[in-house]
Amino acid sequence: MQALLPPSSNHLKISHVPTRITRLAPTRLAVVKCAYRSDAVHFHNGIGSSRADWQSSCAILASNVVSQQPQPPPDKPGTADHVASVNGHKTNVDLDLVPIEKLSSSSSGDDKSCSPPPPPRALTITDLSPAPMHGSQLRVAYQGVPGAYSEAAAGKAYPKCEAIPCDQFEVAFQAVELWIADRAVLPVENSLGGSIHRNYDLLLRHRLHIVGEVQLPVHHCLLALPGVRKEYLNRVISHPQALAQCELTLTKLGLNVAREAVDDTAGAAEFVAANNLRDTGAIASARAAELYGLEILETGIQDDSSNVTRFVMLAREPIIPRTDRPFKTSIVFAHDKGTSVLFKVLSAFAFRNISLTKIESRPHRNRPIRLVSDSNEGTAKHFEYLFYVDFEASMAEVRAQNALAEVQEFTSFLRVLGSYPMDMTPWSPSRGD
Ligand SMILES: O=C(O)C(=O)C[C@]1(C(=O)O)C=C[C@@H](O)C=C1
Structure with a gap:
């Protein structure tokens, strides 16, 4: 976009x-x-x-x-x-x-x-x-x-x-x-x-x-210039994720107007304010309304009240994994034989009672297609993937080390992206930021 x-x-x-x-x-x-x-x-x-x-x-x-x-x-x-x-x-x-x-x-x-x-x-x-x-x-x-x-x-x-x-x-x-x-x-x-x-x-x-x-x-608000009513809007702008998170609610509010994607939610609010756009609403936080002098027309417009975004913290050096509190470990791997090894890899965790919290696959950019030729049938073209897995264990735990040693046997490439404390803050879905 x-x-x-x-x-x-x-x-x-x-x-x-x-x-x-x-x-x-x-x-x-x-x-x-x-x-x-x-x-x-x-x-x-x-x-x-x-x-x-x-x-x-x-x-x-x-x-x-x-x-x-x-x-x-x-x-x-x-x-x-x-x-x-x-x-x-x-x-x-x-x-x-x-x-x-x-x-x-x-x-x-x-x-x-x-x-x-x-x-x-x-x-x-x-x-x-x-x-x-x-x-x-x-x-x-x-x-x-x-x-x-x-x-x-x-x-x-x-x-x-x-x-x-x-x-x-x-x-x-x-x-x-x-x-x-x-x-x-x-x-x-x-x-x-x-x-x-x-x-x-x-x-x-x-x-x-x-x-x-x-x-x-993530608690989204519909923002507009002071004095602008919902009926005046013919466009709503925001980050693509925010637009997707509010899609149903916008329709329910009768806002069947053009949606346009911008780099971030607060940038959308800043843009409406800086260009004095009376026909454009922005989806952003209450803090963005305050910072850029906009009014909140609707609050809590995300399609689900428990809308949560997970962020990762990145540093130049890894932290030393510990066992005195819940840890998560994120890895990425690939295999020459594509998805056929996925079951074996995942069983390395299942056998050790390690729960997976997330699996994501992305195209293997260095080798996006694998050709499998059969002289009778022709050539099958398989898409190749990188698999990102998050699991609930610390790399300081022997069961996690053993699981990874086993995973390594089935993969041609394996990297630990980090082993880090899980966010265990109490659940407060109604709090807007
Ligand atoms: O645009 C923002 O305010 C962001 O921080 C980006 C972002 C995202 O990339 O998902 C973060 C949280 C919300 O899910 C919507 C947008």
């Missing part, structure tokens, strides 16, 4: 990724300048920024990646490509590698090049907390503009965080990979609208780890 809105000028966009990433020293990587806030100079220290920490996080990553499709040999350490490939992807960012000696002598005049590198630091319990590593507010990237449900989800996941609006899901991934943000909070499924496929695809394309989930009750 085509986005109606021009991109908002205060979003983080692809073109806003850092213009320079500087390798400060053999032991440290930092984003020195970023275009999102041209006044900001961010230095990141702590876990994940020293080589030892990188190694420990890579070790966790390696243990998480049970098997992989063949990868090209790693790039030479110290090169820009190596930095990008450690991050798990190739970027178009122009990496500028500067030796620490140059930087430290020019900044302080001290001869830091003589001092020995700091010893590797052991992981502590605080490394498992969502606190930022650089001593300031946690920066959380989300897709949309202020007032979007994703912003509310970021606030639920990380209270008091600095929420960073991004104009696309992909930008939120990049913001974390490039250290502009510490986390991303992105929707993956809704109880009425189903999966947000784009984010499933991006989870595989990028190397971030799922470190948590939040489920947000």
Whole structure:
């Protein structure tokens, strides 16, 4: 679907990724300048920024990646490509590698090049907390503009965080990979609208780890400019998921008007207000009405009062799985023989009493079709899939480790996307955000 809105000028966009990433020293990587806030100079220290920490996080990553499709040999350490490939992807960012000696002598005049590198630091319990590593507010990237449900989800996941609006899901991934943000909070499924496929695809394309989930009750409102009545509307705009979640109710309200999809719900409200559109309504949150000066014509217009969207929290490093509270693990796998192995894979969980909470299949983009030739009958063309499975167990549990070891026998590709605490907050479907 085509986005109606021009991109908002205060979003983080692809073109806003850092213009320079500087390798400060053999032991440290930092984003020195970023275009999102041209006044900001961010230095990141702590876990994940020293080589030892990188190694420990890579070790966790390696243990998480049970098997992989063949990868090209790693790039030479110290090169820009190596930095990008450690991050798990190739970027178009122009990496500028500067030796620490140059930087430290020019900044302080001290001869830091003589001092020995700091010893590797052991992981502590605080490394498992969502606190930022650089001593300031946690920066959380989300897709949309202020007032979007994703912003509310970021606030639920990380209270008091600095929420960073991004104009696309992909930008939120990049913001974390490039250290502009510490986390991303992105929707993956809704109880009425189903999966947000784009984010499933991006989870595989990028190397971030799922470190948590939040489920947000989504309470939609029909918004319009002050004084505008329902009868005046000949168009309703919103995010495609929001339009789908309100389809029946809109019809019941007599709003048999054109529906148009835009990038996010709050962006729809902003657009109506900014363009003084008296014939256009927006589906968005009550907070968006307040932020953009619109009136609420109808509230609770989602087709089901228990409308919930599930978001995942993403980080550069995985968290260490635990067993002292309910955990969920998300994996993705594929097999050369397509869907025929699915039963065997799923039985690895069933035999160990591990409940699955979600299965999603997506086209296998590297190999979308499998040809099976039979000299008598011709050629069957099977579609190939990647399977995403969420199960209720922690990777710290032996039964989960054994299940994955068995799954590995049946699959040609298997990756653990994350093992993370389940959202166990009490159920409050009537609460609007
Ligand atoms: O547009 C928004 O406000 C969003 O946060 C996006 C989004 C989605 O992608 O599903 C999030 C929650 C609701 O389900 C509707 C839209």
